[in-house]
Amino acid sequence: MCKKNAYSIVHFATNHRFCSFMQCLFYVSLRRSMKTHTFRSKPEFIAILVIAFFCFMAANCHSPSAKAADVKESSTPESPKPGDEKSANTDAAAMPNIDKVKVADPKTILARPEVPILCYHQIRDWKPTDSKTAQAYIVPPASFEEQMKMLADSGYHTILPDQLYAYLNEGTPLPSKPVMLTFDDTDLDQYTVARPIMDKYNFKGVFFVMTVSIGRPRYMTKEQIKDLSDKGHTIGSHTWDHHNVKKFQGQDWVTQIEKPTKQLEAITGKPIKYFAYPFGLWNHEAIPELKKRGMIAAFQLYAKRDEQDPLYTIQRIIVPAMKPASLYKAMNQSFSYK
Numbered sequence: 189m190c191k192k193n194a195y196s197i198v199h200f201a202t203n204h205r206f207c208s209f210m211q212c213l214f215y216v217s218l219r220r221s222m223k224t225h226t227f228r229s230k231p232e233f234i235a236i237l238v239i240a241f242f243c244f245m246a247a248n249c250h251s252p253s254a255k256a257a258d259v260k261e262s263s264t265p266e267s268p269k270p271g272d273e274k275s276a277n278t279d280a281a282a283m284p285n286i287d288k289v290k291v292a293d294p295k296t297i298l299a300r301p302e303v304p305i306l307c308y309h310q311i312r313d314w315k316p317t318d319s320k321t322a323q324a325y326i327v328p329p330a331s332f333e334e335q336m337k338m339l340a341d342s343g344y345h346t347i348l349p350d351q352l353y354a355y356l357n358e359g360t361p362l363p364s365k366p367v368m369l370t371f372d373d374t375d376l377d378q379y380t381v382a383r384p385i386m387d388k389y390n391f392k393g394v395f396f397v398m399t400v401s402i403g404r405p406r407y408m409t410k411e412q413i414k415d416l417s418d419k420g421h422t423i424g425s426h427t428w429d430h431h432n433v434k435k436f437q438g439q440d441w442v443t444q445i446e447k448p449t450k451q452l453e454a455i456t457g458k459p460i461k462y463f464a465y466p467f468g469l470w471n472h473e474a475i476p477e478l479k480k481r482g483m484i485a486a487f488q489l490y491a492k493r494d495e496q497d498p499l500y501t502i503q504r505i506i507v508p509a510m511k512p513a514s515l516y517k518a519m520n521q522s523f524s525y526k
């Protein structure tokens with residue numbers, strides 16, 4: 189019984205870090221002596237207790253911060269294990285350096301669960317002149333607010349394309365319950381209405397700009413676009429004047445992709461790397477053209493991701509003025525990331 193107790197004391201003492209050579213030596217000799225003794229006599233057992241006590245004190249006294257470090261260690265969530273993307277907390281939201289991200293093969297990318305990506309257009313109240321079709325693209329501010337509140341209350345964290353890119357290629361951990369909010373077509377109310385609501389929940393979004401409309405009435409100015417970028421939102425390209433990519437020929441790639449990209453880079457002072465297909469329409473011919481012009485990923489709507497080019501066919505869903513519960517259901521039905 190005594191031997192068992194002495195062992196546990198020594199184990200307790202030696203659970204603490206020994207940094208000096210003497211302490212290590214002392215510990216080894218103590219363990220060796222214990223292997224050869226039964227500690228039947230009381231004085232011997234007391235001697236071991238005293239030695240173990242000194243051991244314990246020596247292990248702790250050299251490092252005044254040991255206790256603080258232990259507390260910190262025990263309160264820090266476990267590091268995510270490889271392949272366990274969901275164990276990350278919000279700290280994982282730090283922007284990855286995507287220049288260092290190695291593009292994975294399509295199979296690896298397709299095997300990763302799809303993160304919900306929501307697509308918004310106008311955030312304003314309906315007018316009597318709005319057709320039923322138009323209404324599908326217009327979310328009244330009260331409804332948008334309800335949707336954002338539901339996301340926040342349900343524990344969702346917004347992510348940006350760099351995070352998605354690192355996750356899809358390298359499995360870089362995402363915050364819990366990731367969602368991406370995207371806004372197409374440069375509408376002014378995205379800046380004046382959606383952005384302040386998102387700010388309340390500390391949400392960031394992706395704004396896909398068609399450059400022809402910059403500065404026009406009811407559209408964002410370049411200063412507003414720059415402000416979004418400066419505040420940590422991502423600016424992406426949505427062509428010059430919203431033509432169907434499937435119909436592009438020759439010079440169209442310069443007019444619709446190259447020049448708008450340069451213009452947006454001049455406005456934001458940052459590289460433009462992400463593209464949203466107008467109407468969500470794409471074809472295989474478009475992908476090498478986008479790659480040539482610096483796009484590292486592109487977003488479509490609804491359809492399944494392409495088997496050869498999943499990074500250039502990332503799926504989004506358009507969100508109309510739906511109830512928060514319906515949005516929650518739609519997100520879970522359309523996207524596999526849980």
Ligand SMILES: [Zn+2]
Pocket residue numbers: 372373426430465466467
């Ligand atoms: Zn559009």
